[in-house]
Amino acid sequence: MGGNLALDFINTRSGPPVGPPDDDVLTGYPELVAWAAYAGALREPEAAALRRLSRDDPDGAHAAFARSLRVRDDLDEVFRAVAADQDPSTSVLARLRDDEADALGHARLDRGRTFGWTWRDDQTLARPLRPVVHAAVQLLTTGALNRIKGCRGCRFLFNDESKNRSRRWCSMDDCGTSEKMRRYVAARRAKPRPLVHPDER
Numbered sequence: 001m002g003g004n005l006a007l008d009f010i011n012t013r014s015g016p017p018v019g020p021p022d023d024d025v026l027t028g029y030p031e032l033v034a035w036a037a038y039a040g041a042l043r044e045p046e047a048a049a050l051r052r053l054s055r056d057d058p059d060g061a062h063a064a065f066a067r068s069l070r071v072r073d074d075l076d077e078v079f080r081a082v083a084a085d086q087d088p089s090t091s092v093l094a095r096l097r098d099d100e101a102d103a104l105g106h107a108r109l110d111r112g113r114t115f116g117w118t119w120r121d122d123q124t125l126a127r128p129l130r131p132v133v134h135a136a137v138q139l140l141t142t143g144a145l146n147r148i149k150g151c152r153g154c155r156f157l158f159n160d161e162s163k164n165r166s167r168r169w170c171s172m173d174d175c176g177t178s179e180k181m182r183r184y185v186a187a188r189r190a191k192p193r194p195l196v197h198p199d200e201r
């Protein structure tokens with residue numbers, strides 16, 4: 001939906017465009033693994049291995065989950081600032097650098113069409129986070145920053161890949177439509193129907 005793994009990770013929290021989120025997909029480590037598999041950040045055998053690992057090491061899973069929420073807060077801060085054409089704080093960018101260094105420290109270079117980082121050998125509980133952090137840094141360093149936008153109708157962030165950068169909603173079929181309906185209704189409500197003069201009846 002966001003057009004980038006890091007933005008999709010931020011979008012695991014939903015709600016109105018401003019103010020606190022009102023729903024969260026990530027309620028625990030198993031949900032983090034399920035989301036990562038759904039988003040294509042993990043293959044199913046990797047997800048199964050992580051589920052086993054988390055059962056054997058509940059404290060480690062708890063720590064990895066707490067870390068993933070911290071990373072999500074950081075990415076949220078960074079990309080919401082970029083979407084508003086503002087600069088993220090130096091402290092949040094330093095944490096992102098450390099997370100990226102950690103991600104690459106667990107990666108290996110695999111040959112596809114070009115060489116790229118993969119995490120096939122990484123059997124640590126923080127495995128689901130690695131490609132998310134790397135996607136965030138990739139987007140910040142090689143993406144078009146003016147394509148990173150916030151939905152007008154909800155808190156979702158997306159990478160606008162439309163030709164003329166005209167996208168305003170997270171999804172034209174969903175949020176956009178419901179927002180347009182809300183505005184239509186609000187505009188109707190704001191304009192009271194003129195009273196008909198008795199002579200015109």
Ligand SMILES: [Zn+2]
Binds near residue numbers: 153
């Ligand atoms: Zn939306």
